[in-house]
Amino acid sequence: MIAGLSLPQKALPPKYFYDSKGSRLFEAICRLKEYYPTRSELALTRGRIGEIARFAGRRGSPGITLIEYGSGDSMKSRLLIEALRPSAYIPVDISEDALRNAAAGLRRRFPWLDIRAVYGDFSRPLKIPMAQGRGRRVVYFPGSTIGNLTPEDAHAFLRMTCAQVGPRGAMLVGVDLKKDANVLHAAYNDAKGVTAAFNLNLLARINRELGGDFKLRRFRHYAFYNAAPGRIEMHLVSLVPQTVNIGSHRFAFAPGESIHTENSYKYSVEGFRALARSAGFEGEKVWLDPKGLFALHGLVAA
Ligand code: SAH
Ligand code: AVI
Numbered sequence: 001m002i003a004g005l006s007l008p009q010k011a012l013p014p015k016y017f018y019d020s021k022g023s024r025l026f027e028a029i030c031r032l033k034e035y036y037p038t039r040s041e042l043a044l045t046r047g048r049i050g051e052i053a054r055f056a057g058r059r060g061s062p063g064i065t066l067i068e069y070g071s072g073d074s075m076k077s078r079l080l081i082e083a084l085r086p087s088a089y090i091p092v093d094i095s096e097d098a099l100r101n102a103a104a105g106l107r108r109r110f111p112w113l114d115i116r117a118v119y120g121d122f123s124r125p126l127k128i129p130m131a132q133g134r135g136r137r138v139v140y141f142p143g144s145t146i147g148n149l150t151p152e153d154a155h156a157f158l159r160m161t162c163a164q165v166g167p168r169g170a171m172l173v174g175v176d177l178k179k180d181a182n183v184l185h186a187a188y189n190d191a192k193g194v195t196a197a198f199n200l201n202l203l204a205r206i207n208r209e210l211g212g213d214f215k216l217r218r219f220r221h222y223a224f225y226n227a228a229p230g231r232i233e234m235h236l237v238s239l240v241p242q243t244v245n246i247g248s249h250r251f252a253f254a255p256g257e258s259i260h261t262e263n264s265y266k267y268s269v270e271g272f273r274a275l276a277r278s279a280g281f282e283g284e285k286v287w288l289d290p291k292g293l294f295a296l297h298g299l300v301a302a
Helices: 020-030 036-047 049-056 075-084 096-109 151-165 181-188 194-210 269-278
Strands: 065-069 088-093 137-141 170-176 219-226 231-238 242-246 249-253 258-265 281-288 294-301
Touching: 020 096, 020 194, 036 049, 036 075, 036 170, 036 181, 036 294, 049 075, 049 170, 049 281, 049 294, 065 075, 075 088, 075 096, 075 137, 088 096, 137 151, 151 170, 151 269, 170 269, 181 219, 181 231, 194 219, 194 231, 194 258, 269 281, 269 294
Parallel strands: 065 088, 065 137, 137 170
Antiparallel strands: 170 294, 219 231, 231 258, 242 249, 281 294
16 A cells, blocks of 8 residues: 555555455446446356356266356356355455455355465465366356456466366366446446445545544545546545545545556457457456446466
C-alpha cells in the first residue's frame, strides 16, 4: 500500500478489495441489473454445461482434480462440479471468510468431494496440495478475474497454469468481451452506488487494518472505459487538497488527483486466444452467452 501510494500516479492492487466486507460488496455487485458479467456467465454455463464438462473431462472419468483461482462464493463452480464429478476440488482465494464459507457450503452439498481450500495470493508462487498420481488436472478461472491483471501478468499467469495442468491438461477461463462503452460504463457506475462502496472500501480497509486516516467523503468513485488499452479503469479521486496518514507515512493529494485502484481488461475472442496461445495454450472451444456479452474459453495445454 505504501509503495503504491508513493507512485507518481498513485495505484493500489485490486486484490486488496477483498476483505470480508469487500467480498460481500462484490457479491452485491453481481446481483445488480447493470452488472451483466455474472448473469451472462451463469446463463452460458447453465446452458452449455454438458459440452463444457465433456471438454474438461468425461463425467466421472477417474480422478479429475479441479483447481479454481479466485473462487469467491464458488457459485459457478457448483454447476461444474455437478456436471464433471471431479475427485478433488481446490478453491484458491485471497478472501479468507468467503473461501471458508464457500468450502463449508460445498462440503454439505457434495459430501463425496475431497475439498482442499487454499487461502492465498495467486499472483505469487503458491503451494497447491495436489494428490499425486490422480487423473486430469483442470484449472477453472471464471468471472473475468483475468481481466484484472495486466496483459503481461495474465500471460505469466497463463504460463504458470499451463505448466500446472501439464500436456493436454485443460483450462476454462471466463473473459469479458469488448462491447459498447455505454454498457461498460453502466456496469461500473451502477445507480445504487454499490460499485462506489466497493471501491471506497479499499480506503476503509486501510483505515481498519493499517491505521490510516482516510476520510471517505473526501474521495469519489470514478470509472471509465479507456479504449486504447481496452480496459475499464477504476479510480478514487480526491475532492479537495488533503494529506492522509498511514502510520508514520504521509501522502499529499491535490484536488482531482486519483488513486488508480483497478483495471478490468476486455478482450475479443481472437485477442484472448492470441494471448493464451503465446502462453502455451491452444484455444479449442469458446462458448458465448445468448446476448454475446461474455466468453468462456476452453483451452488445452499444447
Ligand atoms: N469466481 C467468482 C468471484 C470473482 S471476484 C465469480 O466468478 O463470481 C474475484 C475473486 O478473486 C474474489 O473472490 C477475490 O477474493 C479473488 N482474488 C482476487 N485477486 C486474487 C489474488 N491475487 N489471489 C487470490 N484470489 C484473488
Ligand atoms: C472480479 N472482477 C472481474 C470484477 C470486474 O468486473 O473487473 C471486479 C469489479 N470491479 C468493479 N465491479 C466489479
